[in-house]
Amino acid sequence: MLARVRSAALVGVDAVPVEVEVDVSPGLPSFMVVGLPDQAVSEARERVRAAIRNSGLPFPAARITVNLAPADLRKEGPLYDLPIALGVLAAQEQVPLEALRGVICAGELALDGSLRPVAGAVNLALLAAELDLPALVPAGSAEEAALIEVPVYGAGTLLDAVRHLTGQTPLPLTAPPQPEADWPAGPDLADVKGQTAAKRALEIAAAGGHNLLMVGSPGSGKTMLARRAAGLLPPLTRAEALEVTRIHSAAGLLTRGGLLGAAPYRHPHHTVSDAGLIGGGSIPKPGEVSLAHRGLLFLDEFPEFSRKALETLRQPLEDGRVTISRARASVEYPARFQLIAAMNPCPCGHLGDPERPCTCTPAQRTRYQARLSGPLLDRIDLTVQVPRLTVDELTRAPQGESTAHVNKNANCDSYKLGETEVRRAA
Structure with missing residues (x-):
């Protein structure tokens, strides 16, 4: 089964759309990531596998192919862990495909399934505003993304994100942070x-x-x-x-x-x-x-x-x-x-x-x-x-x-x- 998840890549200070395509098909168990990934993206296979299993969710014993489109754009960093994991679960019908079409997400997974903050959350939120979509990001990046006037949901773990997308336990909208003081606490x-x-x-x-x-x-x-x-x-x-x-x-x-x-x-x-x-x-x-x-x-x-x-x-x-x-x-x-x-x-x-x-x-x-x-x-x-x-x-x-x-x-x-x-x- 094929699942598609929206994410983003940073080019300079701008976020550009990236579509994470995950195909789970019968065959010898394997996990392949294509689409010009760097080392951190390629290593997402091990993080995603361990995070899904340690979250108590099923991981398929099948042939998994992940394509990061467009294929000619270099993909860097661990921000694709969350969309890849959600795509694997959606391909097993653990997450509704329709729910994934209406959100843009990014996040780094720990082996226990918790989500770590990622760089560029503000830029991701700006892209979400352009696409008129809510953003699903790690809880540690939610306040940063909420600087932009767009719905932002902060998930602490992969399981929180799954329960939000399935409607079991919807995440609250993240409130914009209070503005920092205009004057820096510097020397006089x-x-x-x-x-x-x-x-x-x-x-x-x-x-x-x-x-x-x-x-x-x-x-x-x-x-x-x-x-x-x-x-x-x-x-x-x-x-x-x-x-x-x-x-x-x-x-x-x-x-x-x-x-x-x-x-x-x-x-x-x-x-x-x-x-x-x-x-x-x-x-x-x-x-x-x-x-x-x-x-x-x-x-x-x-x-x-x-x-x-x-x-x-x-x-x-x-x-x-x-x-x-x-x-x-x-x-x-x-x-x-x-x-x-x-x-x-x-x-x-x-x-x-x-x-x-x-x-x-x-x-x-x-x-x-x-x-x-x-x-x-x-x-x-x-x-x-x-x-x-x-x-x-x-x-x-x-x-x-x-x-x-x-x-x-x-x-x-x-x-x-x-x-x-x-x-x-x-």
């Missing part, structure tokens, strides 16, 4: 004493969406300032929050339900690869520039990043998106972020420091500064010097403005700066 700009010019440049960058480079000796407070920059950005609109949430959902980084209402802040280590920074890999995934979409990307020790990784930033900074092309497919990720970078003035870090002399030769300084290409520096609007303050200067410095105060006034006329003040601040 008022903690930073002194550095008036650097804080002013940070405010200008946040108000105008400018890319900023901070240059200063070790211990001058560059990293401390950058960590407080995300709080200067305004809360995301619902459309922007949905964009950001979709990207983080596709990457499997959402830890709780609710739209990400605050601008993201990403700070990768300087050893990050170009694929980790820009996205890609054998299985294309969003990189740091996409995870920082509508927010800030902070690159500390800027010249210490590999030249190849830094040069990959040039196109996203210009276009606001990343296109990753592979032999089988091409995916596009949004990447409209604001870059904040920090660097030392020289390899030893003490060039221009009044208390510690620089020990670098002119050739060393030239090589160090040459690690940043002209086209990359051309995309940085503001450069500010961050001097290291003495103990006396720190003690005498007055209390600065709080992050909330600066953010509140970010749209007033004094912050709507023209090109003249931007150049003067640089």
